[in-house]
Amino acid sequence: MTQLNSAVALVPAAGRGERLGYGMPKALVPVRGVPLLVHAVRGLLDAGRVRHVVVAAPPDDVDAVSALVGGLPVDVVPGGADRTASVGAALRHAVAAFPDVRIVLVHDAARAFTPPEVVGRVVDAVAAGSEAVVPVLPVTDTVKRVDADGVVLDTPDRAALRVVQTPQGFAVDTLVRAHGSGVSATDDAGLVEKLGVPVATVAGHPSAMKVTTPHDLAVAEKVLVEGL
Numbered sequence: 001m002t003q004l005n006s007a008v009a010l011v012p013a014a015g016r017g018e019r020l021g022y023g024m025p026k027a028l029v030p031v032r033g034v035p036l037l038v039h040a041v042r043g044l045l046d047a048g049r050v051r052h053v054v055v056a057a058p059p060d061d062v063d064a065v066s067a068l069v070g071g072l073p074v075d076v077v078p079g080g081a082d083r084t085a086s087v088g089a090a091l092r093h094a095v096a097a098f099p100d101v102r103i104v105l106v107h108d109a110a111r112a113f114t115p116p117e118v119v120g121r122v123v124d125a126v127a128a129g130s131e132a133v134v135p136v137l138p139v140t141d142t143v144k145r146v147d148a149d150g151v152v153l154d155t156p157d158r159a160a161l162r163v164v165q166t167p168q169g170f171a172v173d174t175l176v177r178a179h180g181s182g183v184s185a186t187d188d189a190g191l192v193e194k195l196g197v198p199v200a201t202v203a204g205h206p207s208a209m210k211v212t213t214p215h216d217l218a219v220a221e222k223v224l225v226e227g228l
């Protein structure tokens with residue numbers, strides 16, 4: 001693996017999983033006996049394009065998470081109050097520990113069944129010169145914009161809309177600049193967009209869905225893990 005196309009992956013895993021309601025941090029919830037975080041980390045490493053992973057864990061669970069990933073090329077740091085803060089903590093660690101890294105991925109622990117080809121497409125696009133890359137899917141439902149009372153305002157043209165997944169890939173300097181800007185966003189590409197940097201897209205995959213609700217967990221148990 002050359003340095004040019006090998007990435008360090010940051011995995012924000014410090015969320016509480018309130019919408020899942022499993023009674024433990026979502027990253028630790030088992031699917032077929034293996035925590036979501038471990039599925040996600042193995043998936044990144046198995047893609048063959050990631051040399052090291054930095055996990056942002058719930059602050060009270062850093063030791064437990066370190067034990068789960070023992071023996072793998074993984075560092076664990078305490079996460080922050082929101083996703084942006086957790087990614088920021090992992091990014092600071094990665095830059096200090098791997099000063100030669102050029103490509104950084106940010107990948108939700110909750111997208112634990114992302115196929116390796118998606119990881120490859122994102123790394124390839126950054127290696128080819130894009131400063132920021134996101135995997136996307138077309139929108140298949142009609143989407144409405146609503147007001148505060150839930151009354152429909154209008155119907156955006158869905159041909160111009162995309163659903164955005166992870167891993168998102170960045171030139172390391174671009175991601176450092178975006179996280180230094182002091183704003184927050186629901187994804188890292190959102191921070192980069194605010195710098196005026198173009199964000200490229202590559203094809204995502206339905207199996208890269210985010211496990212958010214009990215229904216998603218049932219899908220993961222019954223469908224996604226079969227491919228592993």
Ligand SMILES: Nc1ccn([C@@H]2O[C@H](COP(=O)(O)OP(=O)(O)OP(=O)(O)O)[C@@H](O)[C@H]2O)c(=O)n1
Pocket residue numbers: 011012013014015016017018019020026027056079080081082083086087108109110111210211212
């Ligand atoms: N303070 C936080 C909040 C979220 N995340 C991570 O960001 C990813 C996407 O977040 P989401 O799926 O919304 O997870 P939760 O925040 O745990 O979900 P909820 O909002 O239902 O509590 C997850 O891997 C989650 O662990 C994080 O590292 N630090």
Ligand SMILES: C[C@](O)(CO)[C@H](O)COP(=O)(O)O
Pocket residue numbers: 083108164165166186187188210
């Ligand atoms: C990063 C992300 O998974 C892209 O779809 C998403 O924005 C995370 O959002 P969440 O509200 O933290 O689940």
